[in-house]
Amino acid sequence: MRKWCIVEILNGKSGSYILTDYGEIFLYSELFQGKKLLNVVGNGSWRAYITMIEYENKLIFPPYLGKDIAIYDLEEKRLQYIPISLKHEPKEQKFNLYKKAVVWKEKAFFIGDMDSSLISLDMKTYKIEKCTKWQSEFKKQFGESTGTHTHTDLCVVDHCFWISLQKANFIMEYDMEKNVSSFYRIGDRKIHYNTICFDGKEFWLSGDKQFLCKWNKKENVIEFFEKFPDDFEINLENGARTELFSCSILWNQSIYYAPLSANMYIRVDLKSQEIKQIEKRGKTGLSMVLKSVADGKMLYGEEMDCERSEYFKNCLINKDNSLIKMSILFTQEEEIQFLERIISLKMITREKGSQSLQYLCSDGTSEREENRISDNQNTEGREIYYAIKG
DSSP states (O other): OOBOOEEEEEEOSSOEEEEETTOEEEEEETTTTEEEEEEEGGGGOTTSOOOOEEETTEEEEOOSSSSSEEEEETTTTEEEEEOOOOOOSSTTOBSOOEEEEEEETTEEEEEESTTBOOEEEETTTOOEEEOOHHHHHHHHHHSSOOOBOOSSOOEEETTEEEEEBSSTTEEEEEETTTTEEEEEEOOSSOOOEEEEEEOSSOEEEEESSSOEEEEETTTTEEEEEOOOOTTOOBOOTTTSOOSSEEEEEEETTEEEEEESSBSEEEEEETTTTEEEEEEEOOTTEEEEEEEEETTTTEEEEEEEESSOTTOEEEEEEOTTSOEEEEOOBOOHHHHHHHHHHHHHHHHHHHHHOGGGHHHHTOSSOOHHHHHHHHOSSOHHHHHHHHHHHO
């Protein structure tokens, strides 16, 4: 029975959702016990999409290894794909590899890493625009080019998102209301930041050096924290990732960090300002997911083994910082549903072309379209189609 690999957890207005590495979209409740498969995005391809956001009654998926933006209508139960038809300027920039996204009013912003171009999507017209002015502004101010730098972290404060940059010590504030950017050089100790978290007053940053940084923007005061737990170590046997942590989250009056090259989950107690150990990770493991679940009562963390990508460990962190180790498995019924969906998608695509794909992904297909799709010469394909439609 296949273990889960959760790449995103979204606590939306209309419900709580899970996205897996093979594109399964689940509505869940009760700590993953009550799960309902809604659909499969990206034809079931591995990591075609690794993040999602909610806008009105839709889930939005920017492409990672996929090519198109995917939109799932929760009311119509239908998937739609929006091609990104923009010119690659400069050539080295790509319109995929998006790791995080955020919605402000009627616009969605997709943020990637390194050579991913920052773009926005108008949620009413589906018009896509490149947001490249910030790069020319940075080069004008500092004399060199740079890109964004994140693994799974994005900090949003009011109408701005904050993201670390490839240039050492720099972070960017991007105003989504005005489409303008501001740059800040944090500290003189050389470090490439990759996580940013706001506690309501100050920003907490971490990167590829063994210290945490607290920055008060208003007063421009910087403080470094270097006293880690006694057993804290940096381990590069997890794919040579040099940053200590993949992401951070404000929860339970602390800043929690998920390990990348660090050998443990940690938290910073905001009252005592001390760094405390939560749980050690495996030698070749890393964690890319750290999310609030159960109506904010727990944190969910997931660890992946870099040597055996099929091996995953899950844990829940309670508010008393005790840990519950767990292993989330697909039920046999969920596995069958997923396999039937993938087989059917491949059959329809082969027989009718990719244009029919969005109809099969929909549970709200019109009777005329159902007849058109299912009217084929292949008996097996027709049987699978009707099996899924029930």
